[in-house]
Amino acid sequence: MTLFLTSSPSGCPFEPGPDIPVLDTRNHFVANLRAVWPDHAVLGLAIAADPYAYEQNDEMCRVFAQSFANAHLPLTALIPCDARNAEEIGSLLPQSGFVMLCGGHVPTQNHFFAQLGLPGLFHNYHGIVLGVSAGSMNAAHIVYAAPEEPGEAADPHYSRWMNGLGLTETRILPHYQFIRDHVLDGQKVEDIALADSRKRHFLALPEQTQEEIFRYYFLRQPQRVIGVHIGRTRSTAGRHIRLALQRLRRLMEGNDYE
Numbered sequence: 001m002t003l004f005l006t007s008s009p010s011g012c013p014f015e016p017g018p019d020i021p022v023l024d025t026r027n028h029f030v031a032n033l034r035a036v037w038p039d040h041a042v043l044g045l046a047i048a049a050d051p052y053a054y055e056q057n058d059e060m061c062r063v064f065a066q067s068f069a070n071a072h073l074p075l076t077a078l079i080p081c082d083a084r085n086a087e088e089i090g091s092l093l094p095q096s097g098f099v100m101l102c103g104g105h106v107p108t109q110n111h112f113f114a115q116l117g118l119p120g121l122f123h124n125y126h127g128i129v130l131g132v133s134a135g136s137m138n139a140a141h142i143v144y145a146a147p148e149e150p151g152e153a154a155d156p157h158y159s160r161w162m163n164g165l166g167l168t169e170t171r172i173l174p175h176y177q178f179i180r181d182h183v184l185d186g187q188k189v190e191d192i193a194l195a196d197s198r199k200r201h202f203l204a205l206p207e208q209t210q211e212e213i214f215r216y217y218f219l220r221q222p223q224r225v226i227g228v229h230i231g232r233t234r235s236t237a238g239r240h241i242r243l244a245l246q247r248l249r250r251l252m253e254g255n256d257y258e
Contacts, residue, residue, distance in 0.1 A: 042098050173203065
């Protein structure tokens, strides 16, 4: 199995974009997909976050099927897996060369994944898996599910840790730049996440910060080149990198990670 974890395969999902999203080429995402993609069209299976959101699931498949076609990643079809065909998962998964774990509400999707028996079914899967937002979160062995909906932050019975698919030990909290200042039930989500990170670590970085650090440390690009890619000056790119590293150090100091 080849696993890709993304916040959104088309970049930031909260900014206006084309009707058919363009797959994000940054961080070699599309190039890496093409490198492992078979030389023929494969069946795609999009496993929903909400098994009863039929219209939304169908539209998502229509849109992303075109996105993959435009990126020269051929699919014979992209089929939604939801409550309509959940009982067929045992035959659908082995037939699919590509599986998309869709975005949505993490606990709802986690429950649906468990109902499908996905953790066990994935043991013998050898295709490509793409996690999107909640799907990336639920791919982990132990999932961190920060509160999202009203009432969840105040609910003493809401579980922020749950068993996932076990495809990776990496836990992520996507779209961090949008949730860090979000207040839910009178509490800042960032404060909740920081406190929870002392129990088990997870990666929570804004999309652009992820790209800047990736380019600087892994691609070893100079700050001038990074600035061009993010549409900022060299000094601004350098400042972003320094601030991100300072923040990471502060978060890690004194934390007892597993």
